[in-house]
Amino acid sequence: MTDRPEDPPAADDPPAADGLGALADRLARFAAARRWQPFHTPKNLAAALSVEAGELLEIFQWLTPEQAAAVMDDPESAHRVRDEVADVLAYLVQFCTVLGVDPLAALADKIDRNELRFPVPEPPADS
Amino acid sequence: MTDRPEDPPAADDPPAADGLGALADRLARFAAARRWQPFHTPKNLAAALSVEAGELLEIFQWLTPEQAAAVMDDPESAHRVRDEVADVLAYLVQFCTVLGVDPLAALADKIDRNELRFPVPEPPADS
Amino acid sequence: MTDRPEDPPAADDPPAADGLGALADRLARFAAARRWQPFHTPKNLAAALSVEAGELLEIFQWLTPEQAAAVMDDPESAHRVRDEVADVLAYLVQFCTVLGVDPLAALADKIDRNELRFPVPEPPADS
Amino acid sequence: MTDRPEDPPAADDPPAADGLGALADRLARFAAARRWQPFHTPKNLAAALSVEAGELLEIFQWLTPEQAAAVMDDPESAHRVRDEVADVLAYLVQFCTVLGVDPLAALADKIDRNELRFPVPEPPADS
Numbered sequence: 111m112t113d114r115p116e117d118p119p120a121a122d123d124p125p126a127a128d129g130l131g132a133l134a135d136r137l138a139r140f141a142a143a144r145r146w147q148p149f150h151t152p153k154n155l156a157a158a159l160s161v162e163a164g165e166l167l168e169i170f171q172w173l174t175p176e177q178a179a180a181v182m183d184d185p186e187s188a189h190r191v192r193d194e195v196a197d198v199l200a201y202l203v204q205f206c207t208v209l210g211v212d213p214l215a216a217l218a219d220k221i222d223r224n225e226l227r228f229p230v231p232e233p234p235a236d237s
Numbered sequence: 238m239t240d241r242p243e244d245p246p247a248a249d250d251p252p253a254a255d256g257l258g259a260l261a262d263r264l265a266r267f268a269a270a271r272r273w274q275p276f277h278t279p280k281n282l283a284a285a286l287s288v289e290a291g292e293l294l295e296i297f298q299w300l301t302p303e304q305a306a307a308v309m310d311d312p313e314s315a316h317r318v319r320d321e322v323a324d325v326l327a328y329l330v331q332f333c334t335v336l337g338v339d340p341l342a343a344l345a346d347k348i349d350r351n352e353l354r355f356p357v358p359e360p361p362a363d364s
Numbered sequence: 365m366t367d368r369p370e371d372p373p374a375a376d377d378p379p380a381a382d383g384l385g386a387l388a389d390r391l392a393r394f395a396a397a398r399r400w401q402p403f404h405t406p407k408n409l410a411a412a413l414s415v416e417a418g419e420l421l422e423i424f425q426w427l428t429p430e431q432a433a434a435v436m437d438d439p440e441s442a443h444r445v446r447d448e449v450a451d452v453l454a455y456l457v458q459f460c461t462v463l464g465v466d467p468l469a470a471l472a473d474k475i476d477r478n479e480l481r482f483p484v485p486e487p488p489a490d491s
Numbered sequence: 492m493t494d495r496p497e498d499p500p501a502a503d504d505p506p507a508a509d510g511l512g513a514l515a516d517r518l519a520r521f522a523a524a525r526r527w528q529p530f531h532t533p534k535n536l537a538a539a540l541s542v543e544a545g546e547l548l549e550i551f552q553w554l555t556p557e558q559a560a561a562v563m564d565d566p567e568s569a570h571r572v573r574d575e576v577a578d579v580l581a582y583l584v585q586f587c588t589v590l591g592v593d594p595l596a597a598l599a600d601k602i603d604r605n606e607l608r609f610p611v612p613e614p615p616a617d618s
Contacts, residue, residue, distance in 0.1 A: 153297040153305040157425045163290040164418025170280040171411045178280040196347035220323035291545025298538045407551040407559040417544040424534040432534040450601035474577035
């Protein structure tokens with residue numbers, strides 16, 4: 111488990127107080143202070159992540175494309191979107207912390223693989 | 238849209254090549270190069286996020302708590318977990334980019350609110 | 365589309381007023397009376413089905429196996445379970461109506477296929 | 492648990508070999524023959540239901556409304572839709588069997604409640 115995102119930053123690291131690792135650390139301390147860790151099993155957190163992703167989708171389920179694109183123009187629905195984004199990210203980060211997964215490294219690796227899997231089409235020769 | 242996470246970093250910022258903002262930028266360039274932006278509507282991305290969260294949950298659906306806790310011990314299932322984490326994070330980040338949401342700020346705000354909503358219980362007086 | 369489940373029953377059919385076909389018919393008339401059909405596209409209904417399945421899962425996400433098994437003992441949580449079951453079934457049925465899928469025939473076919481795919485293990489010869 | 496849908500039909504009932512109750516009975520015997528009941532807890536079945544609903548949504552996630560409406564015209568995608576409908580219905584029915592919920596009664600009750608909650612608008616007086 112060398113890639114635990116919640117490892118405390120070394121003293122000479124840049125602050126990055128709002129980076130994903132720092133938020134993972136805040137979430138871990140938040141759960142520990144409330145003794146919620148027994149509930150935060152990988153399976154429960156994966157279920158909670160899926161539930162929250164459903165709540166984000168719920169905002170959009172009956173909207174037309176135009177309404178969906180304008181969802182941040184209304185303060186109330188913008189708040190709801192940000193709130194569900196936060197919930198999804200919170201459970202994803204906590205899931206990763208519990209299993210020792212580095213989500214940023216996982217995503218960087220996936221993009222690397224996808225760049226090989228989906229090569230950019232060459233433009234036509236005469237263009 | 239002052240909080241777009243994909244804004245290019247200023248010249249004197251620390252590199253942070255693996256930070257969430259840099260990955261958001263890579264994902265935006267990846268989709269643009271393949272002309273996938275027309276598909277990346279907020280509603281489609283919210284649906285894709287929900288689908289990928291289901292795929293992560295699928296790994297755990299029949300596992301006992303013991304099996305779930307050991308899921309990273311097997312290289313194949315560990316790879317599958319990292320792959321689905323990457324997919325969830327990729328669609329969450331792309332959703333945020335399209336709507337101009339800063340996911341780290343949304344999560345920091347949510348933790349702030351939850352610290353007020355769920356106060357830490359005081360220890361007994363004689364402890 | 366020979367398998368539309370909302371076809372009116374023939375005059376000499378058994379009543380089956382509570383069968384799935386009759387409920388599909390009630391749901392179709394309910395939506396038509398409120399002019400909701402433009403929203404009831406296959407994609408929107410699939411999204412709504414997924415959202416409601418998440419709401420059913422939400423009831424169980426933090427429960428222990430014992431608490432989950434006892435969920436119908438509490439009238440309030442029993443009502444919530446029945447309500448979410450109804451929502452999932454309602455969107456599944458409406459999805460099927462819109463696309464002309466017979467859900468009962470689809471399930472019967474799937475069980476047929478699964479009986480071939482997962483043969484019952486033979487008992488040991490000496491037992 | 493007076494409403495268990497898997498109760499065997501009485502001798503003078505109409506056959507209804509393809510009704511939802513008969514399919515619930517087939518599914519219960521299928522799982523029992525393979526000794527899968529220990530895995531079929533309410534929580535696991537609710538998770539599996541959500542996963543399968545995600546797989547149904549996956550078919551539609553990048554489709555335009557026109558493509559989504561034509562999904563049954565292609566035999567391969569039509570088969571995939573029927574297959575995912577069957578999986579969703581199978582887990583919903585098994586969930587209901589395990590908890591003693593009658594899904595048809597739950598849906599009928601919900602439609603009753605929704606008819607009160609969403610009254611049909613009166614047509615204009617001069618129409």
